[in-house]
Amino acid sequence: MSQTLLPFVEVNTGENPQACVIWMHGLGDSGHGFAPIVPELKLPASLPVKFLFPHAPTRAVTINNNMQMPAWYDIKSLDFNSRADLTGVEESADSIKALFNAQLEAGFKPEKIILAGFSQGGVIAYHLGLRLFQRIGGIMALSTYMCEPDSLAQQASDANRSVPLFVAHGDQDPVVPPMLGQMAVDTLKQNGYQPEFHRYTMQHSVCLQELEDISAWLQQRLS
Template structure:
């Protein structure tokens, strides 16, 4: 039985959209958290891009004393190797895959869809995109890391090996240390994915220079 589509905050262009960006938030946030970023990107009005900011399901989070909050997966410990709960990651990846497929069914082809994610959302993006069965326009992985990187070699789908993957991280990030993001980048490149890496003088957030770079990158992959 197919689960209902994730609820989303939706930002639609004035004309019929021919591209879509699906942007996944971080732990304890919601789709409303990143929705205000759209005007900050200052994309040309001629680009008919729909932005979807889905809400993660609510679930107990172990490191927060079992408190229920919006989370793409449980975090049982802050240990580098076991921070992300694989079962939860795979469950959320399936939900996001449904959302992508719904956009394809609506008439936006996969190669006009960008999958973006910040922190926990980036973990889902980096898990789903390399395994997805259709070529995407691009992947944006911000201040994030990879769940079970050792699995990628056997599970990767070649179809997105040339898809641009922009990976970015704050040098002073105390939530997801920069070495975790760089390790994910190295795993992507070792598995021959088309990933780039850049850092910014910031903590676990986004900054104006990063937004400018994201805007330029989106214009490149969706031109």
């Protein structure tokens, strides 16, 4: 392979999985952050799934006084229109695409692969998943927003025009305001997508009801 793969945490829910979920963490976290969620999803034994939780590279984050931390991209401003550094987003999307391609080479069908992400990770899931030329199983965007929404109309892949989208956001999120999650959903609808939007009484986190809804959605998508 021409590109070195990102390191990741792997959790399998059973032997010989035929489906795969690539799940990106948020700013300052690592692949270890969401790995413990897998048992909480209570997926049936009849649906063995391979979960990959890649680690974002360490980089300086401008709004955090240039502190070095795991980040999928720099955040140079809290301004809604320029919050995500496009160069970093595209670099990370390429890294996740390499991981996605490695799963194809391992024998997974693209329609059995889900791209998922929380916060910064969700930005990458949106950016890559909507532009991939292979039809994938779905995109899961949790407590997140969209980078360069105005570019979607021109850059969207026809293969994923009807991709299943699970979008979730907390009504009390102080980190990624609910308005940004709603704006992403509005952009999706304006471009002909049909996102499934869930709102929860929570902050910038994941709640039990959300996990139950994610489990049901994954089973529907991957069975």
